[in-house]
Amino acid sequence: MLFTYLWGWAFAAAFFGIALVRIIKMKRCTEIVNGWFLETVRIIRIKNSTTKAKFFYEYDGKEYHSLTDLGLSLKRMNELSKGYAYRLYVNPKNPSKFAFDKKLTLRNEIVPLVCAAFFFVFPIALNLVIEGLLRF
DSSP, rough: HHHHHHHHHHHHHHHHHHHHHHHHHHHHHOOEEEEEEEEEEHHHHHHHEEEEEEEEEEEETTTEEEEOOOOOOOHHHHOOTTTTTEEEEEOTSTTTTTOSSSSOOOOOOIIHHHHHHHHHHHHHHHHHHHHHHHHH
């Protein structure tokens, strides 16, 4: 049973960590600037791929061309219009990092938090079910 708890809680910690890192990155983006949407970029890796939006913006007298998926759902990303200006939130300590919006997105932050809760509770529930079956 100990193994069940360990793997379940390891997965819970991993999913929670993923969501927490993204939320912290988003919260660090506090300066509002106007940015112009350039294009969507598909990043293909060996096991998975992701889509990010590329924006141009100026912050503190410097120009940036950066990618993000912070605060962007896939639906919202598909609704962006090339060349249009959007409000962006820039990290003042690292201006090349920014968030499109400060809202949590389903795919990027909410689903990992739900998965973390599931993997935290699952081993406990499984143990209770097994103990209940052994009593009969």
